[in-house]
Amino acid sequence: MIAVDFLLLLLLVIIAIAAISAKDILTSIMLLGSYSLVIAMEWMLLNAVDVAFTEAAVGAGISTILMIAVLTRVPRFEKELTEQRHFFNLFNRSELLALATVMITGVLLISGTWDMPAFGDPNSPANSYLSPEYIERSYPQTGSHNIVTAVLASYRGYDTLGETTVVFTAAVCLVLLIRSYKNNER
Numbered sequence: 001m002i003a004v005d006f007l008l009l010l011l012l013v014i015i016a017i018a019a020i021s022a023k024d025i026l027t028s029i030m031l032l033g034s035y036s037l038v039i040a041m042e043w044m045l046l047n048a049v050d051v052a053f054t055e056a057a058v059g060a061g062i063s064t065i066l067m068i069a070v071l072t073r074v075p076r077f078e079k080e081l082t083e084q085r086h087f088f089n090l091f092n093r094s095e096l097l098a099l100a101t102v103m104i105t106g107v108l109l110i111s112g113t114w115d116m117p118a119f120g121d122p123n124s125p126a127n128s129y130l131s132p133e134y135i136e137r138s139y140p141q142t143g144s145h146n147i148v149t150a151v152l153a154s155y156r157g158y159d160t161l162g163e164t165t166v167v168f169t170a171a172v173c174l175v176l177l178i179r180s181y182k183n184n185e186r
Contacts, residue, residue: 008042025076029067036060050148066174073178 012035019031036059043052117124138150152160 004045005042008038008045012038023077025071025074026068029064029071032067033060033064036063070174070178 015031015035015038019028019035022028022031036055039059040052040056043049043055121127134147134151134155138147138154139145142150142154144150144153
């Protein structure tokens with residue numbers, strides 16, 4: 001099983017590099033859709049079928065369709081840079097700031113995982129204290145016989161509201177991008 005996980009991880013890295021380096025935006029969109037399908041496969045291997053289904057539907061399906069819809073309104077191929085960069089002038093200030101921000105965030109996230117319990121540890125706080133609470137109280141508090149449904153629909157309502165807000169904001173940005181491109185064409 002671990003060999004399959006590493007194989008999928010390697011495939012994800014290859015797809016990500018190919019998506020970033022592609023000059024054709026349609027190729028990048030298709031690669032990002034396949035990236036989502038590989039992530040869905042990984043969720044299936046982790047026995048999270050509901051998450052895998054959502055990733056396949058939203059990540060590979062709806063997102064790919066939306067990006068192709070945007071592609072009908074914007075140029076398909078990436079414009080070539082007119083300026084030539086030399087070895088010592090590889091990055092400008094905004095690119096260096098973005099790179100530094102990503103590196104610092106990565107270091108902070110990785111350092112935050114050092115104190116985490118081992119994956120699947122039955123003595124971890126989530127398994128020792130939280131799981132029994134959900135198992136005992138989910139039906140009396142929510143009326144749902146399915147614990148997963150009770151957790152997602154009732155206990156994580158604010159999380160679902162936040163996800164809906166993110167999707168709505170992305171849709172508004174998408175409409176504004178398409179509208180601004182149409183105005184620039186005129």
